[in-house]
Amino acid sequence: MFNKLSLKTGLLFFIFILIIESLLFFILYATLANDRVDSVMDNLLTRGNSHSAVLEDYYDETTIEHVARMEIASEYSVVITNGNGDIINSSNPVDQEMKDIMENMNDEAVVHKGEIIEGQWKQEKYIASNSPIIINENTAGHVFMFADTNSVKKLVGQLSNQFVFIFMITIVLTLITTFILSRFITLPLIRLKGATEQLSKGKRVELFTERRDELGELAKSIAELSNELEYLKTARNEFLGSISHELRTPLTYMKGYADIINRQDLPSDEIKEYTAIIREETEHLTKLIKNLFELAKMDHNKFSIVRKQIQFRGLIESIAHRINPVFAEKGITFSYQCPDDIFVNIDPDRFEQVLINVLDNALKYSSEGGSVYLDVHKSGKNTEITVSDQGDGIPEKDIPFLFDRLYRVEKSRSRNSGGTGLGLAISKEIVESHGGTIQLSSKPGKGTTVFIKLPLE
Ligand SMILES: Nc1ncnc2c1ncn2[C@@H]1O[C@H](COP(=O)(O)OP(=O)(O)OP(=O)(O)O)[C@@H](O)[C@H]1O
Ligand SMILES: [Mg+2]
Known part of the structure; x- marks a missing residue:
């Protein structure tokens, strides 16, 4: 049920939230406890001050008695001293700790409105206040108020209990939220992981997701990858078959x-004819293997194009010079048109290969008299090159496959002309690696x- 990813994200999330919660709880607790x-x-202090105020007005036996009695029932104790510091009355018995506090107070420092003289509620038995009784600007005595720190400690203790209880609930809630959240985030990831595992085993995966976020996009990409892989697999099998x-x-x-030549009684002119055929087939095989090798290099991006700034007309002229005799021999006219001011940044050797392939097709599939x-011209940001012939043409159903490897329209026809079905596939790779496009109608x-389109830049 638990997997590593959701455990990790969950734990991380939980720890972060826990730290934040603890911090907030601590601050809240400290503020409340202090309050x-x-x-x-x-x-x-207020009670002490009000007692001292009453005593300042009526400083007599009965009032002192009255004040002491008032505090008997309360949770505090009052001790009243005279100007010499002698205890003259108190609400509860005065113990040693109280005496210590009273002796240690600094008389000078006590201001008229009274002050807390012992605030260490954690360490001491009492917290205490001192409100002086000032009559005619003389200190006639003091009203000491004492609160047992046990009651304060009990109060704070109750508060901590409540906090611990709430904190426990918060932790449980956080745990549940973390669990749900981490499942929500990681579940699709885990499904994707499963899908990629299937992919690597060569299985086709279907990933349906309604999600429109990054995870949904990832799922879509993986599904696309799977289709692509499937296509490549069939393409590879077909290619290997061909x-x-x-x-x-x-x-x-x-x-x-x-075998025929091996027969003893064969006339020498027949032997010559058959060896010529064997030679032709060998040449065809050599060409086929060379082309396949070329394509394999392109597949692994091992072939590099070495760009050079050249005048396009120069390239065309040198090609024309080379192919004119072959065209003339077959009785086909070759003409071209190319402005002087077209300069392109291409790999001339590779591009010559493209043009030769295309022109070779035009020659091969045209008949005498054709x-x-x-034609080369600039069009916007492109150089457009078109090669047109008046040859056999190609049936419409074959056109989409012409740039596939080993695809030939009429196997027998182009076999006779020595075609391997790789020329256009190679040309397409080269043109596209120059950032251009090649099409055929x-x-x-x-x-x-x-049509070949080549970006000028
Ligand atoms: N100009 C054309 N006229 C008629 N058919 C063509 C023409 N160009 C190509 N084709 C058809 O397209 C097929 C594929 O051409 P491609 O150049 O890839 O292979 P090929 O010419 O048979 O062999 P290769 O170029 O490797 O020697 C050819 O076999 C031919 O049937
Ligand atoms: Mg060809």
């Missing part, structure tokens, strides 16, 4: 032709256009 003690002392197929086909061809046109029978 009670103060009120006892005030009471003592790779093994792609590798097996040329190998089957090669083995087949090698033409391919490359096509009409079967009419031709294909590839």
Whole structure:
């Protein structure tokens, strides 16, 4: 039932609240206790003062007697002394502690309105006040009032009992609140933890949450991650399936032709033909493996783009120079248009690879007499590059998958042209790592256009 996280947060929360509560309780207790003690002392002094005031008016035997008798029934004791300090009357028997207090008081310091002469209620047996009786500016005696500190202690003791009781209740309430709160906070976290554990075991997780806070967002991200992972898993399986197929086909061809050549009675021109096929297949395999390797590097971010500020026209011219002979050989015209003032900060080698891939497609999937046109222009903050051909075109249903790895429209058709189905996937990786986009539109029978957008900065 208890888990580490809720225990930890709960404990932490509890300790903090406990410290705060204890502090507040202590302050409250100290103030209340002091108030009670103060009120006892005030009471003592007021009574003493009122007695001394009466005695100042009527300083005679009967009044003194009367004052002493008044305090017999009260919780205090009164002691009245004359000007020499001799006790002349008292409400209760005078014990040694009382005498000590009376002897130790500093007569000079006692002001006319009286004062507390013993306030140490914790240590002493009595707290006491002294109100002098002043007649004609002479001290005619003193009214000492005494309160047994036991009663004060009892009062404060009652207060502490009440406090302990309330404090216990508070602790229980705090514990319950802490428990509920920590469960409330940590329960979803624990569910998320369970979900990620499932994820790491390769299972798909569904996380439904109504929460709209950070935890809800976290749950949503984990659910998205799970979907993404699921997608990647299927993609990887499909990819591995296609790779093994792609590798097996040329190998089957090669083995087949090698077997034929092995037969003794084969004419030499046939041997030549078959070795040429084996050679072709080997080249195809080499290209396939090289491309796959390239893509694998991109996946692990191991390939770096080395940007250089270049004039775009220069790049196009050098590409045109290289591909013109191949286009001419197939009877396809290649033309281009590019302003002089376009300068871009790109990796020229990588970008050349992109353009060659796209132009190679245009060449491969066009027939004799066709033409391919490359156009470069600035558009806002982008450089736009379009390559259009009048070739076979691509059926609409295939277009969304063209940038997937190993995807080819007509396996047999592009096999004949030596395609591996990786060219556009590689191009897309490169363009996107430059912060750009690549798209393709096509009409079967009419031709294909590839759009590349590249930010100028
Ligand atoms: N300009 C185009 N005209 C017609 N079809 C095209 C064109 N460009 C691409 N395609 C289709 O898209 C598929 C994927 O192209 P991609 O460049 O990725 O692979 P490929 O050309 O077959 O092989 P690779 O480029 O690796 O040698 C091609 O097989 C082809 O069917
Ligand atoms: Mg290609």
